[in-house]
Amino acid sequence: MRTVATHCPYCALQCGTRLTRERRGVSVRPTDFPVNRGGLCQKGWTAPALLDVADRLQHPLVRRNGELVPVDWDTALRVVADGLQRIRGEHGPDAVGVFGGGGLTNEKAYLLGKFARLALGTSQIDYNGRFCMSSAAAAGNAAFGVDRGLPFPVTDLGGADVVLLAGANPAETMPPLMQHLRSARLVVIDPRRTATAERAALHLQPAPGTDLALALGLLHIAVVDGWVDDDYVDTRTTGFAAARQRAMTWWPERVERVTGVPVTAQRQAVRMLAEAGSAYVLTGRGAEQHSNGADTVAGFIDLALALGLPGRPGRGYGCLTGQGNGQGGREHGQKADQLPGYRMIDDPDAREHVAGVWGVAPETLPGPGRSAYELLDALGTANGPRALLVFGSNPVVSAPNAAHVARRLSALDLLVVADFVPSETAQSADVVLPVTQWAEEEGTMTNLEGRVLRRRRLQVPPGHARSDLEVLHGLAVRLGEPGHRYPTRPREVFEELRRASAGGKADYSGISYERLDAGQALHWPCPDTEHPGTPRLFLDSFAHPDGLARFAAVEHRDPAETPQRTFPLTATTGRVLAQYQSGAQTRRVDELNEAAPEPFVEIHPDTADRAGLTDGELARVTSARGSAVARVRVVGTMRTDTVFLPFHFPGTGRANLLTGDALDPRSRMPEFKVSAVRIEPAREV
Ligand code: SF4
Numbered sequence: 001m002r003t004v005a006t007h008c009p010y011c012a013l014q015c016g017t018r019l020t021r022e023r024r025g026v027s028v029r030p031t032d033f034p035v036n037r038g039g040l041c042q043k044g045w046t047a048p049a050l051l052d053v054a055d056r057l058q059h060p061l062v063r064r065n066g067e068l069v070p071v072d073w074d075t076a077l078r079v080v081a082d083g084l085q086r087i088r089g090e091h092g093p094d095a096v097g098v099f100g101g102g103g104l105t106n107e108k109a110y111l112l113g114k115f116a117r118l119a120l121g122t123s124q125i126d127y128n129g130r131f132c133m134s135s136a137a138a139a140g141n142a143a144f145g146v147d148r149g150l151p152f153p154v155t156d157l158g159g160a161d162v163v164l165l166a167g168a169n170p171a172e173t174m175p176p177l178m179q180h181l182r183s184a185r186l187v188v189i190d191p192r193r194t195a196t197a198e199r200a201a202l203h204l205q206p207a208p209g210t211d212l213a214l215a216l217g218l219l220h221i222a223v224v225d226g227w228v229d230d231d232y233v234d235t236r237t238t239g240f241a242a243a244r245q246r247a248m249t250w251w252p253e254r255v256e257r258v259t260g261v262p263v264t265a266q267r268q269a270v271r272m273l274a275e276a277g278s279a280y281v282l283t284g285r286g287a288e289q290h291s292n293g294a295d296t297v298a299g300f301i302d303l304a305l306a307l308g309l310p311g312r313p314g315r316g317y318g319c320l321t322g323q324g325n326g327q328g329g330r331e332h333g334q335k336a337d338q339l340p341g342y343r344m345i346d347d348p349d350a351r352e353h354v355a356g357v358w359g360v361a362p363e364t365l366p367g368p369g370r371s372a373y374e375l376l377d378a379l380g381t382a383n384g385p386r387a388l389l390v391f392g393s394n395p396v397v398s399a400p401n402a403a404h405v406a407r408r409l410s411a412l413d414l415l416v417v418a419d420f421v422p423s424e425t426a427q428s429a430d431v432v433l434p435v436t437q438w439a440e441e442e443g444t445m446t447n448l449e450g451r452v453l454r455r456r457r458l459q460v461p462p463g464h465a466r467s468d469l470e471v472l473h474g475l476a477v478r479l480g481e482p483g484h485r486y487p488t489r490p491r492e493v494f495e496e497l498r499r500a501s502a503g504g505k506a507d508y509s510g511i512s513y514e515r516l517d518a519g520q521a522l523h524w525p526c527p528d529t530e531h532p533g534t535p536r537l538f539l540d541s542f543a544h545p546d547g548l549a550r551f552a553a554v555e556h557r558d559p560a561e562t563p564q565r566t567f568p569l570t571a572t573t574g575r576v577l578a579q580y581q582s583g584a585q586t587r588r589v590d591e592l593n594e595a596a597p598e599p600f601v602e603i604h605p606d607t608a609d610r611a612g613l614t615d616g617e618l619a620r621v622t623s624a625r626g627s628a629v630a631r632v633r634v635v636g637t638m639r640t641d642t643v644f645l646p647f648h649f650p651g652t653g654r655a656n657l658l659t660g661d662a663l664d665p666r667s668r669m670p671e672f673k674v675s676a677v678r679i680e681p682a683r684e685v
Helices: 047-052 073-091 106-120 134-144 154-159 175-181 211-224 230-236 240-248 252-259 263-275 293-306 348-358 372-378 402-410 468-478 490-501 513-517 590-595 605-611
Strands: 002-007 016-022 025-030 061-064 067-070 096-100 125-127 162-166 185-189 202-204 279-283 316-319 387-391 414-419 431-434 443-446 452-455 569-574 600-603 618-622 627-634 642-646 675-681
Touching: 002 452, 025 047, 061 073, 073 096, 073 387, 073 414, 073 431, 073 468, 096 106, 096 372, 106 125, 106 443, 106 468, 106 490, 125 372, 134 293, 134 316, 154 175, 162 263, 185 263, 202 263, 211 240, 211 252, 211 263, 211 293, 230 293, 240 293, 252 263, 263 279, 279 293, 293 316, 348 490, 372 402, 443 490, 452 513, 600 605, 600 618, 605 627, 605 675
Parallel strands: 096 125, 096 387, 162 185, 162 279, 185 202, 279 316, 387 414, 414 431, 569 642, 600 627
Antiparallel strands: 002 016, 016 025, 061 067, 061 431, 443 452, 569 675, 600 642, 618 627, 618 675
16 A cells, blocks of 8 residues: 655645545645645545556557557657758747646646757747737736735635635636635626526626726725725825826716626625625636736725735735646746746746756847647747647647637648547547656646645656656757756756756745645745745735736727627637536546536527527537537526636647637737627538
């Protein structure tokens, strides 16, 4: 029998677990880790099944005569390295792209960024976290000088009187979090009456794409009704006058006309927040995944600042990050515009520091590259990458405008996918590299509260699967790089990551495996080995040079698409409890598949009547991009102008066949939450 203390392989809460391997298999128990305190959701309880999925990748595969056939590692890595060399030689280093993932450990994310910039010399690297919380990152950086999902521990929420959740549904996406919200009265902003909204004291149900108008309206009420914390605004912020002026044009009746949220409910929401002794504003993907997502989050931050919440004990603003290492994944250099330590890639000091750690001249480092969707959109075009390496991501299902993305992937000269299951993206690859997962590897993850956690190995991987670090090392050597630049032991990579992050916004230099293994709770920044870490940011000052938070003074814009005659409804996409992200992992777990077996579309009874649809039949949902076929669920919890589809499913039910390519100008976040559609009975799938 072998037992290790580790964390759930899925979402950003990173619930603490104890895994035990016995003769009859692997079992999981929740631990008393602060975020989950003995709780797990259905995904966490069934996580051991991931270790035994029937179609686990165990051999490298290379496509020959149209078929993926098993080969040895040397052959696979040689095929990849030769292909990359040829493409780089013919088209230059930016002809190779890299697409990372928010589920990769810190060590993998760091080494992937280094590999791209040094071994490949490409600027073309980004990751699927761009589709997750990049709008909150852009808004948080602008407001506070640094972005960390929650700048306070999850447990602080336990003392809250009121929590406003804008576009977040933790009752389904991270259920153990709800125990910390038990004593709070919830104000939930969501077009759907979600499981979280069911528990709310007040549910505001705006039309999709109008969240920013609502945020501006709430700020308007705070100003006019005298709820602004003048002392806090004067001493801890700057830019309020401009924000107030913007909000003045969003009087409650206008907001009701635009959003559909009644004036009384708007007033009640502000009063609840303002009168609470302890109040928090939290955003999720519902507020963030818009072509105005960064401004929408900024609108909610402006509201929180006006009420005097951020950076005070028992109060605050935060973003509920989604993917398991969504936080750490964006700190170590797999983002198109960033270097390790959350440094901007066009900052000369940042380049000099990181280049020094890597032992190269700063001028050899590439500059910023394309964001995730723009990278996918450019594949196979005259100026775009001709080869793509995908690590831990499944863009065929998870990227917007999915049919177009699949066409771009098929236009590549070389598609290489490293994964542990044959995801839909892997199935279309030229080379598939089988890698380790979760309980087969050591490393670190950083959860939504900026707390660095140890992932521990329970068992060896099956067959010939290797760690991603070994894959990167093997490729780098075959590309002519010195092997010592690409360590294969996670601890060695982490030691280098510490040096690379030193002095950056996300400073890990004081965090070590030894301290984590001793049970220390270390939230970044942690600048030296005596430092206790920083569970609460901004208590004394914000991270801007003058210590003040910035109001954003944003203005509402309509979504890229609004309903019209051909497409009279709005489709919005999201998640369900039993599936995770593109479903590549959870769709392989029987119990989860039984709970959520197929794509569905939620629709209001009146809308279903008008469309001639009944509960349980198949419907075709069509946008300007294409159609998705899904099982009808007639529910009274939807707005009559909106339908909802989960995005976890492949094939003809892919919700992302509907979503478009409109991007937020600041965060480059695609507009997953608003697509103009029509719906009708599906005569055939
Ligand atoms: Fe895993 Fe997230 Fe569920 Fe916790 S809430 S068990 S981390 S999926």
